[in-house]
Each structure stands twice: as C-alpha cells, then as structure tokens.
Amino acid sequence: MKVVIIGSGGREHAICEALSNSKKVSKIYCLPGNAGTKKIAENIDIDIENFENLKKFIISENVELIIVGPEKPLVDGIVDFFEKNKIQIFGPNKFASQLEGSKTFTKKICEKYNIPTAKFGIFKNTNDAKSFLKNSKFPIVVKADGLAAGKGVYICENKEVSEKAIDEIFNGKFGAAKCILLEEFLIGEEMSYFVISDGKTIVKFQTAQDHKRVGEGDTGKNTGGMGAYSPSRLINDSLDKKILNKIIHPTLKALEEMNCEYKGFLYAGLMIVQNEPYLIEYNVRMGDPECQTILPKLKTDFLDIILKCIKKKLNETEIEWYDKNSLCTVLCSKGYPDKYENNIIINNLDKIILNQNQKIFHAGTKNKKNTILSNGGRVLNFVSLSNSFKDARDSNIDMINKVDWSHGFYRKDIGYKVIK
Numbered sequence: 001m002k003v004v005i006i007g008s009g010g011r012e013h014a015i016c017e018a019l020s021n022s023k024k025v026s027k028i029y030c031l032p033g034n035a036g037t038k039k040i041a042e043n044i045d046i047d048i049e050n051f052e053n054l055k056k057f058i059i060s061e062n063v064e065l066i067i068v069g070p071e072k073p074l075v076d077g078i079v080d081f082f083e084k085n086k087i088q089i090f091g092p093n094k095f096a097s098q099l100e101g102s103k104t105f106t107k108k109i110c111e112k113y114n115i116p117t118a119k120f121g122i123f124k125n126t127n128d129a130k131s132f133l134k135n136s137k138f139p140i141v142v143k144a145d146g147l148a149a150g151k152g153v154y155i156c157e158n159k160e161v162s163e164k165a166i167d168e169i170f171n172g173k174f175g176a177a178k179c180i181l182l183e184e185f186l187i188g189e190e191m192s193y194f195v196i197s198d199g200k201t202i203v204k205f206q207t208a209q210d211h212k213r214v215g216e217g218d219t220g221k222n223t224g225g226m227g228a229y230s231p232s233r234l235i236n237d238s239l240d241k242k243i244l245n246k247i248i249h250p251t252l253k254a255l256e257e258m259n260c261e262y263k264g265f266l267y268a269g270l271m272i273v274q275n276e277p278y279l280i281e282y283n284v285r286m287g288d289p290e291c292q293t294i295l296p297k298l299k300t301d302f303l304d305i306i307l308k309c310i311k312k313k314l315n316e317t318e319i320e321w322y323d324k325n326s327l328c329t330v331l332c333s334k335g336y337p338d339k340y341e342n343n344i345i346i347n348n349l350d351k352i353i354l355n356q357n358q359k360i361f362h363a364g365t366k367n368k369k370n371t372i373l374s375n376g377g378r379v380l381n382f383v384s385l386s387n388s389f390k391d392a393r394d395s396n397i398d399m400i401n402k403v404d405w406s407h408g409f410y411r412k413d414i415g416y417k418v419i420k
Helices: 010-020 051-060 071-075 078-084 103-112 126-133 159-170 237-257 290-297 302-310 389-403
Strands: 002-007 027-032 065-068 120-123 140-144 153-156 180-184 189-198 202-210 213-215 219-222 227-230 263-273 276-283 325-333 358-362 365-368 371-374 378-386
Touching: 002 010, 010 027, 010 290, 010 302, 010 358, 010 378, 051 078, 065 078, 065 302, 071 078, 103 120, 103 180, 103 237, 103 276, 120 126, 126 159, 126 180, 140 159, 153 159, 159 180, 189 237, 189 276, 189 290, 189 302, 202 237, 202 290, 227 290, 237 263, 237 276, 263 302, 290 325, 290 358, 290 378, 325 389, 358 389, 378 389
Parallel strands: 002 027, 002 065
Antiparallel strands: 120 180, 140 153, 140 180, 189 202, 189 263, 202 227, 213 219, 227 325, 263 276, 325 378, 358 378, 365 371
16 A cells, blocks of 8 residues: 655654554655655655645555655645545544644633633634733633644743733734633643544543653743653553543534534643643644654554554554653753754764664754755654663653754653652
8 A cells, every 4th residue: 555644753753653553554755754754764855734735646656655754734624635536544524623723712612622621712803802911810811722843832922922922912913813712721731632533432542641842841931842752641540541532522513413423643741630630632643753763653554544543443453562662851952942943964873773663753854965954943852662661761852962964953841840
C-alpha cells in the first residue's frame, strides 16, 4: 500500500517510522517531510494547503491512504475534500475539527453538556474583554479563539499583563481574531489524554504529560512543547473512568446530535484537580511531542489501526503496547520561542548508534547537499524507552551530548515531577 503523510514535524517523522514497520506498506510519501523522514520515505515539496494539487499528486502516484499530521489542514476541511473524491483519509472532518479550530465552539459544548471546564467568558472586542477584567480574580487565562500553534494562551498575573495579551490577540498576533476567551485559572496538574474513534467505537490511545514552558521548572513562555513523558503519573482507574464518562463521551454525543461522526485521534488537554478532570482544550490530532513519546510504545501494526478506524471496525482490533515508560526531550534552536536562526549545520547525527529503545525524530530540519540543517524552533526529538523515567531521561541527554550542537538548547528536567 502507498501512503501519504501530511506534515513536516517530529510527529510526522514518528508516524512515518511507525508505518515503515508495517509489512503492508510498500511506499511512504511525506508532504513536505524533513531530513529525518527522507531516510525512510520520499519527501515531496508541495503546498499542503492546495488540495487540488495534492489530489493530482495522489492520483498520479496511485496513493491509497492519506494520514494528516497537523491541525490546520483538518480545520480547513482536507478530510471532506478527499472523502468527496473517494480517497481514503484518516482524520476528523471540518465540522468535528472545530473542537480545536474554535475554542468558543468547544466551550459552548461544555456549557450545554455539563462537561467540567474552567469558568469562562467569550468577548468580541477589546473594550468588553478589558471591562470584564475589572472584577476578575488573578491569575487569569487569556486565549486566542482560533489556531495558534500551541502559543495563543497567556497566563496573566495581573490586569496590566492581561490587557496586553488582549491587545496582542485582537491586533492579529495569531491571525484575525473575531473573539477572545477569558478563563479562570485552575490550580492542578496538566495531562494529555488520547483516544482514537471510528465514529462508533472509542479506544484509549495512552496518556502523556507535556512540558509546554520553555524554562526549567515549567517557567517562561509557552512553546509548542519542550518534551513529554508517557504514561502520565496522574492516571488511575478512577480518573480514567471520569475522563471518559464526564468529558470524552459527552463531547462525541454532542457531535452526534449535530449529525457529525468523529473519526480520528482526539486529544484532550486536561487539568487534574484533586483527581477530578477539567477540560482545558481539545486537539483533533496527535500531540507533538506526545506522539513521538507514545508511538514507540506501540506493539500493534499502526497501519492496521488506521485502516480499521477508517472502515469503522475499531471494535475488531486490540491495541497492544510495550510495558515501558517513554520520555521525549526536544532540542530547540537558541532563541526559541522568540527569534532564532535557521540553516545552521547539525553535525554528528549519523555517528550516533541507537539501541532498540532509543529514537531520534527530526522536527525542524532539512537536507541540503547531503548536509542536515536546522529549519525551525523545535529541531530534534530524542526519545528513550525504559522501565525507569530517570534512565530514559539520562539516555536522551547522552544522545544530545553526542550530537553536540552548540546552537541548540533543551530542558534537562523533563519528567521532573515523576523522577525523584
């Protein structure tokens, strides 16, 4: 089977590798891919926002399956487009993708179906939003409504910082803003919870804990993710049932009542407060770097899972996992998440000999004349599986030291809450 993977990050490299392990996959194309995917797939430099051009390529190469990595094509309706053209594609449709594409859409579902979430207000202009701040308790969370690559969330300690965040969002820092969310600040611990759904059956797809802040000890600006570990230290049978019964099932029931079946990965970003889950946000795809952390633990053929999902036969598959802990450390360009340089040579990658429990997934990289160059803020993902989270983290740091890339930095404390 010929497969296309849409995207160019660490998540897509991890998906690419998982698919390459399937005997049923004869060829993988990554659109556009990165320097890591180039080793196991054919990268095609094509505009993934131009669906007509994508269709021409897919038909010309007799591609039988498309897997969408990032959120924007899903929110823009790529699934609807290819389903109309009778081409198999994995991911939720445009309507369902509003769960990520519009925070107000999700909050209204929470309100109607009593899904536990932070108290919130939705505001359509700067004046109303700032007026609300006069009687607010701080800290307060200010959120851009639409897609913001994981960066459109501000935790504001006072009125002045909140007003600046409101101005930045309405002034278009994350694109045109029709409205803004102001939320109460929940004190707890975050957790990433994944399921896969075929529209009828929901199957759990592991948990993880992401480290969003750029600085050690979870300080500094929000990023796309500095690292993650799986499973979450918070998960237990009682919490698992609460998440499914109070959050996941009511959400999918809400969509069903709006004549929408949810097919694909669903990622609930949760805040756990005294073993009670609150929904922070939904993502309609695998997380990044959670995907890189979770997929190496997968024992079952990934292609089989995807195909069963598309054919509404998830109930026929049992997903098996390796019984190991997994930890991912992200190597970033110096200056990230603000200004940083691209096109800097990364030496020594090919000199690292990986054992079966170690992975290096490329994110912001590209090839030029057989040389690997940096091409983004988050550059490389180092992943290790072990019985011990500490051993996994030590293994990642050892690999990073061998790469010895002086233009990068990373958090040495990924998993610090679970590592004594």
